[in-house]
Amino acid sequence: MAMCYQCHENEAKPGKKTCQACLTRIALSNRKRRIERQSAGLCGICGGVNPDPRYANCSSCRQRVKRYNDARKARLMATGLCGICGKPDKSGYGRCPDCQAEARERQAAKRKVYPETLARERDGQACQLCGDGNKLSAHHIDCQGRDQGRNPTPNHNLDNLITLCHGCHMLVHRTAERPIDDKHLFKYLVKRCRESTQV
Secondary structure: OOEOOOOOOOEOOOOOOOOHHHHHHHHHHHHHHHHHHHHOOEOOOOOOEOOOOOOOOOHHHHHHHHHHHHHHHHHHHHOOEOOOOOOEOOOOOOOOHHHHHHHHHHHHHHHHOOHHHHHHHHOOOOOOOOOOOOOEEEEEOOOOOOOOOOOOOOOOOHHHEEEEEHHHHHHHHHHHOOOOOHHHHHHHHHHHHHHHHHO
């Protein structure tokens, strides 16, 4: 076994040039430096100016990290290993069952706090106009939603969201093109939906 090139005392980890103690020490110092940079409004990796406060790192560092992670994942998957943890992958998906389950749990936890999910739970998983429970979505009352990406800052406040089925959602958007006050719009739509369900 090779010796650790940092401390020259312990044996290096298999496939690494450093021992576990040095790896831990380096990771902690790097993490501390990243946190200090980010709290100063700088990129956590290179220390340069970070123009977008939504991200911890600048765009060039994010792209570099993505390229590195994609190349690492491709190398692991080519050898039949999980692209995330490096364990053997028999499924052929590039993720072992443990990593797949962990990814599903992370996505489920994210979905629980989505504004659309919170609006559905508040509205009892039913359309607020016709009462249907199929094909539900959240409608922005001010009609300033994502709009196929043309509106970069939609208002996702729960007070601005209402749960509608697909049919009522399309009806709202067709009617909203006319200049009607929001309260009058929904009274009109409720009346129209009730009339259509009675027929």
